[in-house]
Amino acid sequence: MPQKKKPIGVVAIGDVAAVFLKVIAAHISGYLNLDAEILPSVAHPHFALNENRFQYDCGVILKTIDSESFDGYEKVIGVLAVDLFVPIFTHVFGEARQGGKMALVSTYRLQNNLKGASVPDSLVYERTAKVALHELGHLFNLMHCDDDKCLMHFSGNLEELDETPLFFCRYCTAYFRDALQRQ
Numbered sequence: 001m002p003q004k005k006k007p008i009g010v011v012a013i014g015d016v017a018a019v020f021l022k023v024i025a026a027h028i029s030g031y032l033n034l035d036a037e038i039l040p041s042v043a044h045p046h047f048a049l050n051e052n053r054f055q056y057d058c059g060v061i062l063k064t065i066d067s068e069s070f071d072g073y074e075k076v077i078g079v080l081a082v083d084l085f086v087p088i089f090t091h092v093f094g095e096a097r098q099g100g101k102m103a104l105v106s107t108y109r110l111q112n113n114l115k116g117a118s119v120p121d122s123l124v125y126e127r128t129a130k131v132a133l134h135e136l137g138h139l140f141n142l143m144h145c146d147d148d149k150c151l152m153h154f155s156g157n158l159e160e161l162d163e164t165p166l167f168f169c170r171y172c173t174a175y176f177r178d179a180l181q182r183q
């Protein structure tokens with residue numbers, strides 16, 4: 001009998017509304033059929049604030065928090081309410097290293113439309129779920145997909161994110177299933 005797989009952990013890094021953690025965990029179990037557990041939150045990442053940009057550096061957060069032990073978890077999604085960046089982009093919705101253990105998701109830029117007006121909660125939750133599942137895909141080694149009707153298609157802005165569906169194309173689905181088998 002195959003060993004029971006470790007669950008995916010969902011953890012707030014700093015102050016994050018509990019509903020975002022629930023939305024992400026529900027999509028991981030509902031869409032990907034993987035166990036997901038919400039973990040006790042960890043401290044706000046003051047150490048990662050870039051004072052020139054007033055944004056938080058993904059690389060610094062991943063380097064610092066990844067080293068903490070999440071032994072009982074296959075992968076971990078860290079959720080933040082602050083603005084994230086990686087040096088080559090003005091901002092990112094999320095970040096993960098290919099095949100890594102932990103990904104980051106920020107709700108900061110998902111709350112408004114391009115003109116800055118707020119959007120319905122349901123859309124904010126859908127965007128959050130998309131970013132989380134996309135980054136989880138990277139943790140399972142999925143690359144960006146050319147198919148713009150696939151969740152692994154790269155979205156650099158909200159318009160693209162909103163056009164991206166909440167599911168993987170059949171190639172990415174097959175790859176994902178394969179990656180799970182190999183765990």
Ligand SMILES: [Zn+2]
Pocket residue numbers: 134138144154
């Ligand atoms: Zn990506």
Ligand SMILES: [Zn+2]
Pocket residue numbers: 145146147150151152153168169170171172173
């Ligand atoms: Zn795809």
